[in-house]
Amino acid sequence: MLLDTLTDLTHAIAQGSLLVLPLMRMQPAAFRALRAEVADIVTTHEPHRDLTEFRARLTERGTWQVHTLYSPSGRLNDMAHDQKFFVADRRFNAPEQPQLARLFALFDGRLNAFNITHAPPGSRLMRHTDPVFFPAAPGPKAQAIEGKMVRVRLHLPLDSNADSYTQFATRRFALDEGLLYFLNTNVPHAAANDGVTSRFHCILDLWLDDWLFTKLFAPAPGDVDLAPLHRLSVVERADLLTRAELTTALAS
Secondary structure, three states, X not given: OOOOOHHHHHHHHHHOOOOEEEEEEEOHHHHHHHHHHHHHHHHHOOOEOOHHHHOOOOEEEOOOEEEEOEEOOOOOOOOOOOOOOOOOOXXXXXXXXXXXXXXXXXXXXXXXXXXXXXXXXXXXXXEEOOOOEXXXXXXXXXXXXXXXXXXXXXXXXXXXXXXXXXXXXXXXXXXXXXXXXXXXOOOOEXXXXXXXXXXXXXXEXXXXXXXXXXXXXXXXXXXXXXXXXXXXXXXXHHHHHHHHEEEOOOOX
């Protein structure tokens, strides 16, 4: 799918014609360092205990723990503001971790949420949606697109396995470690870790604007890398997306 304009992307999200899109690949050395930082955080800090505390009955099975990297309180276990449209005085909660700080700095000013999620083996999230479109209003550093602010969700898998996936109706996608993906949370979706190892993802919710579209989504060539993230070509994206989709023959 070619997304030539910001409006094309917005319509694809609203219509559900775009579900998943690989965007960038993290440099291997930086990715290894990032994984080590996340391992340090999850072993030394208490998480927000479970997503069921954040949204009633969201966890179908097991646990789905979250460490919050961007909140007004500065605590890594504070998800109270993640789904709010705009909250002043949010701050990055892990400045002592250089790779996480580098990732935060790439998108500072466009961030709405920045989390680490941990799904132990056997954990599942129920089918749900997450808000994407918001009324245009002052506050976030984003632009109004056809009268709406658009919040996009990016996933960076850190540790995963072939039986960890996100599902949209009958379509399942297994995401590769070290790649940055767009996931369309405007469409009902579920997630599961049916494997025997834990699933760790970095998740970023970002306000969409021309800069973000050009850097992440637009097919145009040029200087669009965001070190340590390297932009994938259109051909690479298509190939990775084909490999990511597990099956199209599942019951919804």
